[in-house]
Amino acid sequence: xxxxxxxxxxxxxxxxxxxxxxxxxxxxxxxxxxxxxxxxxxxxxxxxxxxxxxxxxxxxxxxxxxxxxxxxxxxxxxxxxxxxxxxxxxxxxxxxxxxxxxxxxxxxxxxxxxxxxxxxxxxxxxxxxxxxxxxxxxxxxxxxxxxxxxxxxxxxxxxxxxxxxxxxx
Numbered sequence: 001x002x003x004x005x006x007x008x009x010x011x012x013x014x015x016x017x018x019x020x021x022x023x024x025x026x027x028x029x030x031x032x033x034x035x036x037x038x039x040x041x042x043x044x045x046x047x048x049x050x051x052x053x054x055x056x057x058x059x060x061x062x063x064x065x066x067x068x069x070x071x072x073x074x075x076x077x078x079x080x081x082x083x084x085x086x087x088x089x090x091x092x093x094x095x096x097x098x099x100x101x102x103x104x105x106x107x108x109x110x111x112x113x114x115x116x117x118x119x120x121x122x123x124x125x126x127x128x129x130x131x132x133x134x135x136x137x138x139x140x141x142x143x144x145x146x147x148x149x150x151x152x153x154x155x156x157x158x159x160x161x162x163x164x165x166x167x168x169x
Contacts, residue, residue: 007039007101027149027158031105038104049104057135061121063114068107070096077111122162 005013010032021028038049045052050068058066067074081094099107110118122141136144147157147164156165 002095002097004097004100004102007035007042010035010101011039031102034105035102041104053108058114060135061117063110063117066108066110066114068103068109070109074109078109 017032041052042049047055053068057063065074070078075096078096082091083094084090085092099105121135122145124141144160145162145164147159150157154166156163
């Protein structure tokens with residue numbers, strides 16, 4: 001069984017967190033950083049992270065089949081995931097645990113149609129958002145795509161949740 005801490009437990013344990021890399025020295029993905037970012041959003045907006053994302057991103061983009069809550073109707077449409085069984089050389093069906101305090105680092109359930117809407121929003125060359133659907137200023141969208149950390153050989157870079165990778169020359 002997977003047990004994840006609440007955001008209050010995560011915040012209470014921050015004093016025990018170890019810094020693996022000094023800031024601005026290399027790219028390192030961090031579930032903790034995304035969890036804390038979700039808490040920043042919640043505190044600034046005075047609503048839960050999931051409520052904010054639903055009202056300000058998913059709904060305006062028409063991503064009506066995406067949710068942070070896995071109910072039976074949504075679960076019946078999910079692909080079946082598998083994980084290694086630690087006791088044997090077989091696979092077992094992976095659970096869908098509630099991430100609790102790490103929800104901002106994951107746990108958004110979606111579908112191909114909604115993901116296509118998200119990609120379409122990300123790849124728009126000319127902002128097509130109306131007042132009702134504007135979830136980011138064009139400058140913010142550009143900033144998300146701009147690598148802030150680039151490998152010395154330019155083979156890959158890391159943006160805000162995007163990883164551009166060079167293929168060939």
